[in-house]
Amino acid sequence: METTNGSLNRKLRMALVGGGQGSFIGRVHATAAVLDNRAALVAGALSSNPERAKASAPAYDIAESRAYTSYQEMIDKEKSLPVDQRIDFVSVATPNHTHFEIAKAAADAGFNVICDKPMTFDFAQAEELVKSVEKSGVVFAVSHNYTGNPLVRQAREMIQGGELGEIQAIRANYIQGWLRTAIEAEDQKQAAWRTDPSKSGAAGAFGDIGTHAYNLGRYITGLIPEEISCNLKTFVEGRKLDDYGHAVIRYSNGALGTVTASQISHGRENDAFIEVDGTEGSLQWRQEEPNVMIVRKNGSPHQMYTRDPNAPFMNEMGAAACRLPAGHPEGFFEAFANVYRFAYDAMVARAAGESFETKDTIYPNVYDGAEGMYFIQQCVASSADNGAWLPMKYENARS
Incomplete structure (x- = not known):
């Protein structure tokens, strides 16, 4: 039982x-x-x-x-x-x-x-x-x-299993528009602390959502970053932290990556998305449409993967992150719950x-969290030095 x-x-x-x-x-x-x-x-x-x-x-x-x-x-x-x-x-x-x-x-x-x-x-x-x-x-x-979305985990297994060949490019983006105006001056609670250096830290948009985009690229591909060049910008007058930024990453295998984060793009809600290019194919996933992933290969029809735990095309990791049958959308709460779900397995093992x-x-x-903080530190330092290339390899990073 x-x-x-x-x-x-x-x-x-x-x-x-x-x-x-x-x-x-x-x-x-x-x-x-x-x-x-x-x-x-x-x-x-x-x-x-x-x-x-x-x-x-x-x-x-x-x-x-x-x-x-x-x-x-x-x-x-x-x-x-x-x-x-x-x-x-x-x-x-x-x-x-x-x-x-x-x-x-x-x-x-x-x-x-x-x-x-x-x-x-x-x-x-x-x-x-x-x-x-x-x-x-x-x-x-x-x-x-x-990282808890089923198709993100599907993508991770496909990429790290070699289905896209050698990975050569990663474009990770997180685009919002809610800080287009200085709503922090109107005591909007969420905006107030996120734009305050004493509460948010050295970065604004790049700390808040750029870390998500960076982590998504690392999680899906497993590639190890070596160097980073970054430009951060504050466009809203009077704001103390960046509300837009762009970083370029050189990975140890020779691949190039980009991270773009914006909180001042009109009409954009919570658009986190990633594209990965390999020698044998490319892949695209978008958070606002989390139950769909696109895989493309030259000379072949585009493939649209949908989240289906019982489908033969789903790998074990992708299927394990599903809760509902195909056609019943899973989204933000379910993905969040998958972080808890798999941490619980470790907690139970520890208790035993x-x-x-x-x-x-x-x-x-915790190592991913520390690497995210190193990412912020190096981005801020690079931007302050006119986009200078700085080391990005974190010694305790996952392999």
């Missing part, structure tokens, strides 16, 4: 940091985490404002006794509970500048972590967090959620005292 989380035979207990009233991504985490009925949200520190933290708890069905007023209080009190009651993992859904302290405190206390991206405020924090995770042995996932993979995981991990 199949049981919940295998040998664990129970749901994992989740705590959420962030996600209070007015939050977007906190509610996404809470929804994705429980989609497969493998976890339950039982505790939270939902806001840095103690009153708002308490007031937000009923919307998540968190009991008053476990609605904490700070993440420090939450970690201390949860750690003091009996093993069969305390939380198993902490989800961090707060602005960038708070990720490090929360994630490190959770890891140091022995709690598994799922952290929003970018993982930390800067690369130095990321390196320190890697050390904490390695020392504690916790499971650590980063919510680069687009079994070994689990930490670097070359199907879900984005």
Whole structure:
């Protein structure tokens, strides 16, 4: 008889940091985490404002006794509970500048972590967090959620299995238009912290969405970057961080890649898309139409792959990321849930005292998060030096 989380035979207990009233991504985490009925949200520190933290708890069905007023209080009190009651993992859904302290405190206390991206405020924090995770042995996932789309995983297996031949070019883009005007000056919550260097870090659009585009290229192709040249630009007058940028990447196998990120393109909503060119074929996938992937080969009809877990053309990794039959669209929440789903497998293994993979995981991990912070650091430095070529190979990167 199949049981919940295998040998664990129970749901994992989740705590959420962030996600209070007015939050977007906190509610996404809470929804994705429980989609497969493998976890339950039982505790939270939902806001840095103690009153708002308490007031937000009923919307998540968190009991008053476990609605904490700070993440420090939450970690201390949860750690003091009996093993069969305390939380198993902490989800961090707060602005960038708070990720490090929360994630490190959770890891140091022995709690598994799922952290929003970018993982930390800067690369130095990321390196320190890697050390904490390695020392504690916790499971650590980063919510680069687009890696959870079934056809992204299908593409990954096809490319790394050689179906497109040698990869020569990657074009990864993330185009939005919501910051075309200075809505941060009108106290729009999401815009305010994302355009504030003290909360968002050294990059604006490139930190917020450029990291997604970069990660998508790395995840799908597995190619190792060697050098990067970047130009960042702030087009909206008075804005303190970039709202548009373009980077060129040289990969170790000789391939070239580009990353373009914009938050000022009229009419563009959430258009993350990637194109990969190989010697034997090319591939295209778009986040706004996630259930379709196009594969092209000269002299042959274009192939349109649709998400179908029972189709013979789906590989094992692509099919494993599906939940619904063909023709029933899966999208943002399901992809986000796949980051959780496969991190849960590692959490269950850890709870059972079994070994689990930490670097070359199907879900984005702490090393991917650190590489994303290195990407931001090098892009900002390159742009400040008129697009100078800078090293991009991160020593702890997945192979």
